[in-house]
Amino acid sequence: MLKQLKFAAAAVALALAGPLAAQDGEPQAGGTLNVVIQPEPPGLMIGLIQNGPTQMVAGDIYESLLRYDFDLTPSGQLAESWTISEDGKTYTFKLHDGVTFHDGEPFTSADVKFSMDVFLRESHSRMRTYMEHVESIDTPDPLTVVFNLKQPFGPFIGIFEPGTAPMIPKHIYEGTDFANNPANNTPIGTGPFKFDEWVKGSYIHLVKNDDYYMDGKPYVDDIYYHVIPDAASRAVAYETGKVDVLPGGSIENFDVPRIRDMENTCLTDKGWEFFGPLSWIWINLNNKPMDDLKVRQAMMHALDREFAKDALWNGLGKVATGPLSSSTRFHASDTPDITYNPEKAKALLEESSYDGETIRLLGLPYGETWQRWAEAVKQNLTEIGMNVEIVPSDVAGWNQKISDRDFDLAFTYLYQYGDPALGVSRTYMSTNAAPGSPWNNVANYQNLETDKMFDEAALMASPEDRKAAYKKIQDQIVSDVPNLWLLELGFPTISRCNIKNPVNTAFGVNDGFRDVWIDKN
Amino acid sequence: MIRFILGRLVKAVFILLAILVFNFLLIHAAPGDPAAVMAGEAGAADEKFLADLRARFGLDQPLYIQLWTYLKGAIQMDLGFSYRQQMPVAELIASRLPATLLLTGVAFVLSLVLGVIAGVAASARQGSWGDTVISTLALLFYATPLFWVALMASLVFSVWLGWLPGFGYQTIGAGYTGFAHVMDVAKHLVLPASTLGLFFMAIYMRMTRASMLEVSRLDFVKTARAKGLKRSVIQRRHILRNALLPVITLAGLQAGQIFGGAILTETVFAWPGIGRLMFEAINQRDYAVILGVFYISGAMVLLFNLITDVIYVIVDPRIRLTG
Numbered sequence: 024m025l026k027q028l029k030f031a032a033a034a035v036a037l038a039l040a041g042p043l044a045a046q047d048g049e050p051q052a053g054g055t056l057n058v059v060i061q062p063e064p065p066g067l068m069i070g071l072i073q074n075g076p077t078q079m080v081a082g083d084i085y086e087s088l089l090r091y092d093f094d095l096t097p098s099g100q101l102a103e104s105w106t107i108s109e110d111g112k113t114y115t116f117k118l119h120d121g122v123t124f125h126d127g128e129p130f131t132s133a134d135v136k137f138s139m140d141v142f143l144r145e146s147h148s149r150m151r152t153y154m155e156h157v158e159s160i161d162t163p164d165p166l167t168v169v170f171n172l173k174q175p176f177g178p179f180i181g182i183f184e185p186g187t188a189p190m191i192p193k194h195i196y197e198g199t200d201f202a203n204n205p206a207n208n209t210p211i212g213t214g215p216f217k218f219d220e221w222v223k224g225s226y227i228h229l230v231k232n233d234d235y236y237m238d239g240k241p242y243v244d245d246i247y248y249h250v251i252p253d254a255a256s257r258a259v260a261y262e263t264g265k266v267d268v269l270p271g272g273s274i275e276n277f278d279v280p281r282i283r284d285m286e287n288t289c290l291t292d293k294g295w296e297f298f299g300p301l302s303w304i305w306i307n308l309n310n311k312p313m314d315d316l317k318v319r320q321a322m323m324h325a326l327d328r329e330f331a332k333d334a335l336w337n338g339l340g341k342v343a344t345g346p347l348s349s350s351t352r353f354h355a356s357d358t359p360d361i362t363y364n365p366e367k368a369k370a371l372l373e374e375s376s377y378d379g380e381t382i383r384l385l386g387l388p389y390g391e392t393w394q395r396w397a398e399a400v401k402q403n404l405t406e407i408g409m410n411v412e413i414v415p416s417d418v419a420g421w422n423q424k425i426s427d428r429d430f431d432l433a434f435t436y437l438y439q440y441g442d443p444a445l446g447v448s449r450t451y452m453s454t455n456a457a458p459g460s461p462w463n464n465v466a467n468y469q470n471l472e473t474d475k476m477f478d479e480a481a482l483m484a485s486p487e488d489r490k491a492a493y494k495k496i497q498d499q500i501v502s503d504v505p506n507l508w509l510l511e512l513g514f515p516t517i518s519r520c521n522i523k524n525p526v527n528t529a530f531g532v533n534d535g536f537r538d539v540w541i542d543k544n
Numbered sequence: 545m546i547r548f549i550l551g552r553l554v555k556a557v558f559i560l561l562a563i564l565v566f567n568f569l570l571i572h573a574a575p576g577d578p579a580a581v582m583a584g585e586a587g588a589a590d591e592k593f594l595a596d597l598r599a600r601f602g603l604d605q606p607l608y609i610q611l612w613t614y615l616k617g618a619i620q621m622d623l624g625f626s627y628r629q630q631m632p633v634a635e636l637i638a639s640r641l642p643a644t645l646l647l648t649g650v651a652f653v654l655s656l657v658l659g660v661i662a663g664v665a666a667s668a669r670q671g672s673w674g675d676t677v678i679s680t681l682a683l684l685f686y687a688t689p690l691f692w693v694a695l696m697a698s699l700v701f702s703v704w705l706g707w708l709p710g711f712g713y714q715t716i717g718a719g720y721t722g723f724a725h726v727m728d729v730a731k732h733l734v735l736p737a738s739t740l741g742l743f744f745m746a747i748y749m750r751m752t753r754a755s756m757l758e759v760s761r762l763d764f765v766k767t768a769r770a771k772g773l774k775r776s777v778i779q780r781r782h783i784l785r786n787a788l789l790p791v792i793t794l795a796g797l798q799a800g801q802i803f804g805g806a807i808l809t810e811t812v813f814a815w816p817g818i819g820r821l822m823f824e825a826i827n828q829r830d831y832a833v834i835l836g837v838f839y840i841s842g843a844m845v846l847l848f849n850l851i852t853d854v855i856y857v858i859v860d861p862r863i864r865l866t867g
Contacts, residue, residue, distance in 0.1 A: 225712065247717050256710065
C-alpha cells in the first residue's frame with residue numbers, strides 16, 4: 024500500500040545545496056544580519072519554551088532531523104536519509120556523520136533517543152501527545168535511530184522540525200532538573216549559529232558556528248536580534264537601516280505598503296505553510312442564539328472576507344474555505360459554499376430564532392489590524408440586522424475569557440502544523456471541549472460522527488485513504504458552521520533585496536538563517 | 545535634621561509595605577495569569593503544561609499564602625524570581641535601573657533647568673511677544689500626548705534628517721568603549737530624554753511664571769524696588785527665591801511621576817529601562833516583576849519626597865523640619 028520512501032543521499036544533497044541558493048549567483052561569505060524580534064523571548068531553550076520568538080532565535084541554534092519544503096515535502100537536516108516501513112509503523116533515520124554540538128561533543132543517535140523519549144516527553148506538550156504513538160526507540164549504532172510505532176500515525180513524518188522535535192544534548196541534560204538547568208541560559212545545539220550574548224531588553228547576539236557540518240555554511244558571520252517593543256519604532260528601525268529583516272507581524276499592516284515600496288526592499292508571504300495560520304471567529308455554541316444553525320449560517324454569509332483581506336491585510340493571504348488551511352495536507356477546496364452574500368444572510372437571519380439580542384464580540388488584542396477587523400465584522404453583522412458589541416481586553420484577559428467561555432463571538436487564529444491530525448482536530452473534537460484552555464474546542468462543537476472520522480483518519484496508513492476521510496470531515500464541519508472562518512493569514516517577511524534566501528522552507532525565518540548570504544555588490 | 549530623616553525612613557518602610565500589599569491584591573484581581581499568557585504565546589498547551597507552570601509560579605497556592613511568601617521575601621530584599629525572564633527580579637531590576645535613572649535624571653534636570661529659565665524669562669516681561677511665544681509653546685507641549693511627540697521626533701530627526709538614532713540605548717554591534725561609548729549613548733539619549741522632558745518642562749515653565757508674577761506683586765518686592773535695588777537683583781534674590789518653593793514641591797512630586805512617563809518613552813524608543821520592563825511585565829502578568837518595579841519606584845518616590853523636604857530648608861531657612 025504505502026510505497027517505501029527512500030531518498031538517496033545524492034538527491035538529498037541536491038535539495039539541500041539546492042537551486043534556491045544558486046539562482047542569485049554565488050553565495051558570498053561574511054556580513055552581519057540584523058533582525059527584529061518581537062516580543063522578547065522568555066528564554067532560548069526550545070525544548071522548554073515553544074513560543075514564537077523563542078522558535079525564531081532558537082531555530083538558528085537547534086536543529087531537528089528534517090526540514091520541509093513549501094509543499095511540506097521532507098528533506099534531510101540532521102538525518103541524511105530515512106525509510107518508512109510498508110506497514111507505516113517503523114521509521115528508520117540515518118544520521119549525518121561528523122555532527123557536533125556547540126561544545127564540541129559529537130551528536131549521536133543516543134541524543135535523538137534522549138531528546139524524543141525523555142526530554143520532550145517531559146517538557147513539550149505537543150510532543151507529549153505525538154509520542155503517545157511511539158512504542159519504543161532503538162539505537163542500533165551511533166548513526167541510526169529506529170522509531171517503532173504502536174500503530175501507523177500518518178502525521179509522524181511531519182514532526183521532525185526544530186520547534187517540535189529539537190535535538191537536545193544528552194550529555195548536558197541527562198539526570199538533571201530540566202527546567203532549572205543552568206545550561207538553559209547558554210543554549211547548546213548543533214545549529215549553524217552559536218549563542219554569544221543576550222542583553223535583556225536590547226538584543227540577542229549569535230555567532231557563526233565554524234564547525235558546522237555543511238561546508239561553507241552558514242555564510243554570515245553573526246546575527247543580531249533587536250528587541251524593539253513598539254511597532255512604529257520597528258518600522259523606523261527598518262527605514263533607518265538599523266535592521267534588515269522584518270519577520271512576519273513585526274510591523275502594523277498599514278505600514279506594510281509604505282515599507283514595501285522602499286528601495287531595495289523585497290517582500291514574501293512564503294514560509295508559513297507548515298503553520299498554516301488560519302483565523303476564525305469562535306462561536307460560543309453554549310449561548311443562545313448561536314446554537315441555531317441558521318444564525319450561524321447568516322453570520323458566515325454576512326462577512327465580507329475579501330474586503331478584510333484587501334483593506335486590512337494588504338491583499339496578502341487567502342479567504343478560508345473551511346477548517347483546513349490550503350497549505351495543510353489533505354485540504355479540500357470544494358467544500359460547501361460559505362461566500363459573502365448579504366442578501367442570503369438577511370434571509371437566513373429572518374428565518375432564524377434571532378430577535379435582536381446583543382452579541383458580545385471579543386477582539387484579538389494583537390494590535391491595530393485586529394481592532395479594525397473586529398470593527399469591520401461588527402459592521403458586516405450590523406448590516407444584516409444584528410446587534411454587536413465589541414469587548415476590549417489585553418492578552419492575558421483574552422486568554423482567560425476564551426478559557427472560561429466568557430464571550431459570544433471571539434477572534435482567534437491557530438497554527439495547523441501541516442497535518443489535520445496535529446493542528447486541526449483539536450478545534451473540533453468533542454473530547455477536547457472542556458473549558459480551561461484557549462486552544463481546544465472552545466466553541467464546544469459536539470459531533471460524534473466527525474469525532475470518529477478524525478480518530479480514524481489520523482491512524483490510516485495510506486495517504487489516499489486519509490485524503491478521502493478528511494474531505495468528508497471538511498464537508499461535514501463546513502455545513503455545521505461551528506466557527507466563522509476568516510482568512511488564511513499571509514504574514515509578510517520584509518527584507519533588503521541583497522539579503523538572499525531569508526525564507527527557504529515552510530517554516531520561514533523560524534528555520535534559521537543557515538542559507539542566508541548578503542550580496543555586497 | 546538627622547532625627548527627622550530617620551523618623552521619615554521608618555514611616556517609609558510601613559508605607560512601602562502597604563503599597564506592596566495593595567498592589568499585590570490589585571494585580572491578582574486582573575483576569576489572566578502568567579501561565580495562561582506563556583502558554584498562549586506557545587500556541588498550544590495541555591493541562592499538564594499549565595499545571596506545571598502554575599506550580600512553578602506558586603499560583604496553585606491560596607492567595608494569602610502567596611502574599612505572605614512574597615512579603616517575607618520582600619522584607620529580606622528578596623524580590624522573587626521572574627519565570628518569564630528566567631532571572632531573579634532584583635537582578636533584573638538592577639540591570640535595567642541605570643538606564644531608567646539616566647533617562648529620567650537627564651530629562652528631569654533638563655526640564656527643571658530649562659523650565660525655570662523659560663518661566664523667569666516669560667514673567668520678566670509679562671504680556672510681551674516673548675512671553676506669548678514661550679507660553680504658547682508650553683501650552684502646546686503640555687497638551688500634546690507624549691507618544692505622539694515621540695513618534696514625530698523619531699520621524700523627523702531619525703527617518704527624515706538622519707541626525708539621531710530613533711531607538712535603542714547604544715549602537716548594537718559597534719563595540720564602542722570609553723569616550724566613544726559615552727558619546728554613542730548620549731546620542732541615543734537625545735530624543736527620548738527631550739521627549740520625556742518636554743511635558744515636564746512645560747509644567748515647570750508655567751508654574752515658575754505664575755509664581756514669579758504672584759511674588760512680584762507682594763509688598764517686600766515693592767519695598768525692594770522703592771529702595772532702588774537693581775532689577776536683576778530683585779528678580780534673582782527676592783522674587784525667584786520665593787517663587788521657587790512651589791516649583792520645588794511640584795518637582796519633588798514629579799520626580800516620582802516621571803517614572804510613569806518613562807514607561808511610554810522607553811517603550812517607543814526601545815530604551816531598556818524598568819518602565820518598559822514593567823509595561824511588558826503587566827502584559828505578561830509577570831507578578832514578581834510588576835511588584836518589584838512598584839517596590840523600587842515606590843521607594844524612589846518616598847526618597848524624592850524626603851529630599852524635597854530637606855531642600856525646602858536649604859532654600860528657605862524659615863521652614864523648620866518636624867517629624
